Amino acid sequence: MSRSETGRITQQRIAQLAGVSQSTVSLVLNGRSDGSVRIPQETRERILKVIEETGYVADPSARRLAGGDNHILGVFTYEPAFPTESIDFYTPLLAGIEAGAEIVGSDLLLFTSAPVVDGRRQLFHERNRLRLADGVLLLGVEMDPVELRRLTEDDFRVVAVGRRDTPGIPYVGIDYAAAATALVHRAAALGHERASFLHRSSLGESVLDRRRGVVEGAATAGIALENRTTDGVDPKADWAAVRASGATLLIAEEPALAAAILDLAERDGVSVPHDLSVVALGSVARPGAAAVEITRLVPPREELGERAVALLARILSEGAEVPAADRRTLMECPIADGVTLAAARATR
Structure with missing residues (x-):
């Protein structure tokens, strides 16, 4: 018996399938008795079998x-x-x-x-x-x-x-889309017209919100945007793509990738921010003492x-x-x- 065959699985439904009362199901789920009713082992096993077959997981609010x-x-x-x-x-x-x-x-x-x-x-x-x-x-x-x-x-x-x-x-989240758009508009106000955007392939809502904010911000500010999906494991390849793009602005979703690009830029004699501006769509919790202060979003995670x-x-x-x-x-x-x-x- 699968969940799809039974619809929404509740304690009441478990009781119906096992042929017992809902209170008996509750007692079995909580591993206790009410002091006056002894649940036969056969009944207990039948209830547990139904629970296993339906994939029921008890609601914490039931307690x-x-x-x-x-x-x-x-x-x-x-x-x-x-x-x-x-x-x-x-x-x-x-x-x-x-x-x-x-x-x-x-x-x-x-x-x-x-x-x-x-x-x-x-x-x-x-x-x-x-x-x-x-x-x-x-x-x-x-x-x-x-x-x-x-x-x-x-x-x-x-x-x-x-x-x-x-x-x-229910959720409490961070308005990444608005913040990313504001960051792109800040760059546009400084004359940036071409940007390279290094981002993850994740479909998580926070990732998509940041991506949407960057794309919409670039579109409304008139910035030509070159997208590159990266998992961050080959920053040298990412850096080569940024250089080839001719962008004056790098937008890195991952702060660690932004830091890696800064190191590669310094090695190649590219001055940040004189030759290339770099911004990140997040921040690390514990930056090193010698870390460059990257212009970035600061999610209030605490x-x-x-x-x-x-x-x-x-x-x-x-x-x-x-x-x-x-x-x-x-x-x-x-x-x-x-x-x-x-x-x-x-x-x-």
Whole structure:
């Protein structure tokens, strides 16, 4: 029996399929009895079999509705949070989540039991225990829209960190599109008419928002834009493409790639920003002491994490009373001036 054959799977549906009451299903899911009713082993096994066949995952809000408010907020990361390359992204975000949890008086539970396959976790993996938490924060550049739709169908209490296209998913995100457009317009005001844009191939909403902001900003400012998709593993090839483009402005999505290009430019005797201006659509959390101050977007990730916790706590407390406008919000993204953006060489 598959989920598609049964439609939305709830405890009530599990009870119908197993031929028992919903309260019996709840007792089995929570691994306890009510002190007066002993659940026969045969009945318990039948319920567990139905749960396994339907792929049902208990709603963490069900524990709250049953009086099981544990003051535990779950954190689920689609990508590993602690590899070296992820530390700069996740460190301020997790710091903000920790601060927010302290404010609302909750503990944090990081869900790691689902294995990472091809760099991603499955939210509804059989080993995941989302029901241990009262509500869950979702982290990741890319999230599975099928899983997100399932969360809304089953009325999970969740908040995504970052804007999501999936209808009904609450989120707190950053307005990358507006910030990227503003950064491009700043460059246009300095006389830049030709730009090279190095960006990722990801379909994550934050990546697409930055890309859209750059493309729209270039179009409205009259900048000729040359796009190059890169995974950042061969910066020499990226640098060669930038030089061949004749651009006076490089827009790098990844701050690390922008830094690598700066090193290659210096090696080749290209002066930044005299010969080439460089801007980045993000920033590292812990730049080195000798690092060049790149003109860049500065996502307020710590505040983002704290506000996501506040929204989740509000949803847990107020439920459906939280207005739709408050469930999906975008934060402004500041721009750091840096020293790598100057007037285009043709206008000096």
